[in-house]
Amino acid sequence: MAYDRYVAICNPLLYPLVMNHKVCVQLAIASWVSAVPVVTGQTCQIFSLPFCGSNRINHFFCDIPPILKLACGDTFLNEIAIYLASLVFVMVPFLLIVISYGKIIANILKISSASGKAKAFSTCSSHLTVVVLFYGTAIITYLQPKTNQSEGTGKVISLFYTILIPTLNPIIYTLRNKDIMVSLRKQLSHLLR
Template identity: 90%
Template sequence: MEKHLKTEKSNMTTITEFVLLGFSDIPNSQWILFGIFLVIYLTILMCNSIIILITRIDPVLQTPMYFFLNNFSFLEICYVTITIPRMLMDLLTQKGNISLVACAAQMCFFLLFGGSECLLLTAMAYDRYVAICNPLLYPLVMNHKVCVQLAIASWVSVVPGGIGQTCQIFSLPFCGSNKINHFFCDVPAILKLACGDTFLNEITVNLAAVVYVMVPFLLIIVSYGKIIANILKVSSASGRAKAFSTCSSHLTVVVLFYGTATITYLQPKTNQSEGTGKVISLFYTVLIPILNPIIYTLRNKDIMVALRKLLSRLL
């Protein structure tokens, strides 16, 4: 019995790295996927960098709405850089070995940037609420100091939750298989490899998801409820259309981002297969980030005008 316990303890301490299986189940498509994800990553970097540039230099875009969009675009670059380059390297080398420290760092930064996006989207919804429901007070309420404070709060307030969540998960013993059926170190995938009872950890994950996902989402819903009620009171059709157009881009991004995040982190893990979880993760780590700048540029006249001005200067 004592020998068995020693062997078990030894097995629990021998795992020094994980293996990200990624897309190893479709080996013939590795190079195609590498090309697709490389193009997507470069497109995300280019589009968000352009948004950051034009919202910085164009005088028309020096408003709170575009200040938050500038921050959101920078967050998007950080967010995708945590996962896609690692995915590209694994596809290129066809090896998914990652140390526990690197895996923990990837998870931590992913939680930090993802949580910051949730809070920043809430700040953007509040900005639209003040602009449409209290237009006379808008310059006073949403002054530059307040905007900076909201942006900093979006970045800083997720730090305790992100670091605490990561430390708690990686303090668990890992034994048996070290293969992660995922393309990055996501919380549900890592918890499946932990030994012992993970009930407390799952409760903590759900609690964090409620605090950083559901509460901001409910605040956004309340804001847009009041916004829509206010817009419907506008007598002119052109006025209603203009008000809706300023909110439609943000609302589309909110639905896409929060929808997939909610399915991943609040759905019971018994209801979700590993393959399904991987596909959903692709949506919020790769596909939605490339859609966001497209949504914000194509549906925003001010951005398109500023973009044409920039292109005319360069050409």
């Protein structure tokens, strides 16, 4: 999405050539092909750990960090693997998005008309909001040292990136639609009377 916004704002005349169906499919396939082997490897690592005692996960869903807390053996290598995978699959995309938005903002600031700037910022604002919410909670969950986070905090943060943010995505993206905004204003004015 960041690449799409980058091409749309920085190279608008090339947009139909650059962001064609083939490129979109390739980007989606690259995401899956790069992530599936890592996740499969982490799952195999977890299956090789010894577990004893309680088999109840004190969490809302079966995520890797809470499962590691149940292991009886040494989980240091698993924790390092999770940390490295998080760096690659959380920080690298986040940094690429930040760089692309840096270039987008630099191009937007070059636009002479105020309405052009507003339209360009409007195009990017919804995606940037979702990115900050999603990556912010993912970074807190997977890249924060283990000792700094209580179990309750970890549960609440996991609800953000698994349930709340995906639920808010359609709302955040539809707020850009003028018809939706007009309808929303109308409904709010009726409620406030």
